[in-house]
Amino acid sequence: MGVDEQLSVQERAHLRFEAEEFLYREAELLDDRRFDEWLGLLTEDIHYWMPIRRTTQAKDVHLEFTKPGGMAFFDDDLGTLTLRVRRLSVGRAWAEDPPSRTRHLITNLRVTGVADNEMTVRCNFQLYRTRLNSEEDSWIGRREDVLRRVNGELKLARRNIFLEQTVILSQNLSSFF
Amino acid sequence: MSEAIITTDRSSIDLDNCYNELTGVLDRRIFSDEAVYQEELKRIFGRAWNFICHESQIPESGNFFTNFIGEDEVIAVRDRTGAVNVLLNSCPHRGNTVCRAELGTTRSFFCSYHGWNFDLDGSLLAVPNEDAFYRNDLDKRQWGLVAARVETYKGFVFATLDPDAPKLFEYLGWVGRLGIDMMLVDGDIRFLDGVHKNRLKCNWKFAVDNLFDWYHVKVSHGSAFKVGLVTEDAMAPNDQMVILGEYGHGIGGPGLTHERQAEFDQRHAAGEGDPKWYDLHASHRTDPAIREMLGPIGFRSFGHPNIFPNLWVTHTRQMCLRIPRGPFETEIWWFNYVPADLPEAQSQQTIFRQNHIFGPAGFLEQDDGENWSHSTRGAKGTQSKMRPLNFTMGLGRDKVSNDPSGQSAIETVVNEHGQRWTYQSWKEWMQADTWEALMANHSKPPEGNV
Numbered sequence: 065m066g067v068d069e070q071l072s073v074q075e076r077a078h079l080r081f082e083a084e085e086f087l088y089r090e091a092e093l094l095d096d097r098r099f100d101e102w103l104g105l106l107t108e109d110i111h112y113w114m115p116i117r118r119t120t121q122a123k124d125v126h127l128e129f130t131k132p133g134g135m136a137f138f139d140d141d142l143g144t145l146t147l148r149v150r151r152l153s154v155g156r157a158w159a160e161d162p163p164s165r166t167r168h169l170i171t172n173l174r175v176t177g178v179a180d181n182e183m184t185v186r187c188n189f190q191l192y193r194t195r196l197n198s199e200e201d202s203w204i205g206r207r208e209d210v211l212r213r214v215n216g217e218l219k220l221a222r223r224n225i226f227l228e229q230t231v232i233l234s235q236n237l238s239s240f241f
Numbered sequence: 242m243s244e245a246i247i248t249t250d251r252s253s254i255d256l257d258n259c260y261n262e263l264t265g266v267l268d269r270r271i272f273s274d275e276a277v278y279q280e281e282l283k284r285i286f287g288r289a290w291n292f293i294c295h296e297s298q299i300p301e302s303g304n305f306f307t308n309f310i311g312e313d314e315v316i317a318v319r320d321r322t323g324a325v326n327v328l329l330n331s332c333p334h335r336g337n338t339v340c341r342a343e344l345g346t347t348r349s350f351f352c353s354y355h356g357w358n359f360d361l362d363g364s365l366l367a368v369p370n371e372d373a374f375y376r377n378d379l380d381k382r383q384w385g386l387v388a389a390r391v392e393t394y395k396g397f398v399f400a401t402l403d404p405d406a407p408k409l410f411e412y413l414g415w416v417g418r419l420g421i422d423m424m425l426v427d428g429d430i431r432f433l434d435g436v437h438k439n440r441l442k443c444n445w446k447f448a449v450d451n452l453f454d455w456y457h458v459k460v461s462h463g464s465a466f467k468v469g470l471v472t473e474d475a476m477a478p479n480d481q482m483v484i485l486g487e488y489g490h491g492i493g494g495p496g497l498t499h500e501r502q503a504e505f506d507q508r509h510a511a512g513e514g515d516p517k518w519y520d521l522h523a524s525h526r527t528d529p530a531i532r533e534m535l536g537p538i539g540f541r542s543f544g545h546p547n548i549f550p551n552l553w554v555t556h557t558r559q560m561c562l563r564i565p566r567g568p569f570e571t572e573i574w575w576f577n578y579v580p581a582d583l584p585e586a587q588s589q590q591t592i593f594r595q596n597h598i599f600g601p602a603g604f605l606e607q608d609d610g611e612n613w614s615h616s617t618r619g620a621k622g623t624q625s626k627m628r629p630l631n632f633t634m635g636l637g638r639d640k641v642s643n644d645p646s647g648q649s650a651i652e653t654v655v656n657e658h659g660q661r662w663t664y665q666s667w668k669e670w671m672q673a674d675t676w677e678a679l680m681a682n683h684s685k686p687p688e689g690n691v
């Protein structure tokens with residue numbers, strides 16, 4: 065059963081409002097480089113995943129993305145995400161020193177599933193980054209986030225990131241999506 | 242140093258003098274000169290045995306994978322006889338790309354422009370309206386896709402577009418073969434689906450140069466040490482070994498001295514003692530058959546092999562291809578493998594390391610790209626490009642030791658022997674007009690003092 069049959073318009077509007085508030089605030093923390101606070105928004109069992117995308121023939125389109133558990137650009141849990149944040153403050157993390165300037169734009173947001181204390185939120189994003197004098201990167205894609213209510217507060221429990229690029233056109237992926 | 246040594250006072254690059262192996266000084270315009278780059282595509286990539294894929298990537302008839310030889314796109318495809326063909330991905334009618342996908346399965350390559358249809362071995366099968374429009378005048382046997390020479394070494398597929406190239410086995414020589422054998426210390430391997438690809442704004446040679454570079458590790462990757470992801474002992478040991486091979490192949494990086502190897506063997510036999518940084522690697526090489534395969538010097542090396550020109554073999558069971566995309570851009574492709582008979586569940590640790598160390602989001606590799614792209618930028622500045630680069634570390638201070646087996650190595654501290662050998666060999670490839678000339682005139686790996 066889809067969310068639209070399960071819930072009233074008011075309930076859906078309320079959930080979407082909550083999801084928007086959460087994800088906008090999360091994006092703000094990332095763009096403000098408040099990474100420690102960002103970690104506080106993640107559940108203990110967060111899974112953060114960006115598969116590799118490939119160009120395929122239309123008939124082989126099931127091969128477009130690599131599968132969970134296989135090769136990926138990101139396949140992180142709270143431990144590795146914490147390491148990614150920690151390395152930014154210990155020195156010699158050159159990919160981010162000088163720090164990148166990022167802006168997360170989130171759009172086309174929809175709550176696509178609800179279960180118990182969780183909701184699945186789908187959105188489109190653009191992550192825009194500039195570095196140094198005039199270096200510029202832009203990643204556009206779609207996210208599937210699972211938000212879970214923990215002690216009355218929403219937290220991010222899963223993030224699947226599907227980029228539109230096959231060959232990543234940037235020198236690295238040192239930002240959070 | 243006199244001014245003459247630190248400036249390049251010629252208005253255009255001079256191949257014969259761009260690198261001086263006696264001084265270790267390199268004209269940095271080789272990283273930015275458009276004419277040099279075009280010659281590299283012809284003289285190096287057009288001539289070399291280029292790594293294409295592993296056989297397990299395309300196990301069935303019709304399976305294909307697209308790759309590059311220099312800037313030319315090629316298709317690796319298994320045909321109905323079970324052979325792997327490597328075909329130039331360009332239709333001889335108007336030049337259109339006949340295979341647009343990176344991987345997949347097909348019965349033939351059907352050109353999307355006018356419909357010429359090519360078999361899995363490249364031969365031209367059919368042409369629309371051959372009778373009515375071509376009046377049956379077209380000699381189809383003349384108009385297939387160009388097929389490269391293909392040879393494999395232990396499952397790794399290489400191709401060359403030069404009919405005069407020596408056999409792959411001979412091309413690799415013992416050093417290139419040793420580099421690949423290092424992937425096989427736990428037996429056969431299989432390819433894991435998914436090649437990490439990203440693009441850097443650097444000249445391809447800076448990426449190659451870096452794989453021999455154990456000087457940058459503590460600096461470029463300092464944050465990984467500080468958060469405890471890697472240890473200084475393991476990642477930047479002072480015990481280094483460099484192995485140099487014909488045609489520019491090389492292996493450079495950590496190596497166990499005889500004493501340390503003996504220490505390890507003793508500790509391993511007794512099953513006790515303080516674990517050391519090299520135990521993880523060395524424990525894959527206790528089997529006498531593996532030691533025999535790698536040889537008496539090779540089995541003590543944990544360095545990074547480069548299969549000339551652009552294939553880096555790692556100790557995380559990965560291969561990294563550096564594909565030139567113009568003088569100022571390089572695509573980095575990571576091929577990932579696990580032992581063939583290791584169950585999926587037990588492969589997770591290897592996969593974890595492969596996803597987290599290298600690749601554009603890798604804890605180590607994300608910090609490399611900017612250095613290489615800015616080194617490339619430095620090769621463009623009107624003034625900066627006239628100042629040569631320094632490759633003098635350890636020059637003239639070390640000795641090659643030979644083993645009765647025929648293997649040889651330089652056992653020393655962190656150094657730039659591997660880089661110097663790469664540029665010296667690069668120069669010889671660029672100077673030679675033919676494979677015949679290259680075979681006759683290339684330097685043999687040095688002996689004695691280096």
Ligand code: FES
Pocket residue numbers: 332333334335336337352353354355356357
């Ligand atoms: S270009 Fe391929 S059929 Fe015309």
Ligand SMILES: [Fe+2]
Pocket residue numbers: 451457458461462605606609
């Ligand atoms: Fe590095």
